[in-house]
Amino acid sequence: MRESTLVPGMPAPPFTLTNHRGERRSLAGYTLLGSLLLAFHRGTW
Numbered sequence: 001m002r003e004s005t006l007v008p009g010m011p012a013p014p015f016t017l018t019n020h021r022g023e024r025r026s027l028a029g030y031t032l033l034g035s036l037l038l039a040f041h042r043g044t045w
Contacts, residue, residue, distance in 0.1 A: 012038065 006012060016026040030036050 012027060014027055016024050019025050027036070
């Protein structure tokens with residue numbers, strides 16, 4: 001595996017993404033609310 005690959009139980013690195021409304025959201029902002037599950041889907045809508 002590559003060194004940057006996450007494995008189960010490993011903390012995710014800090015990041016910020018743009019949501020569907022164009023608002024910037026950070027991982028840190030969501031984790032302040034409690035536990036967080038991230039799901040990434042490949043493909044088109």
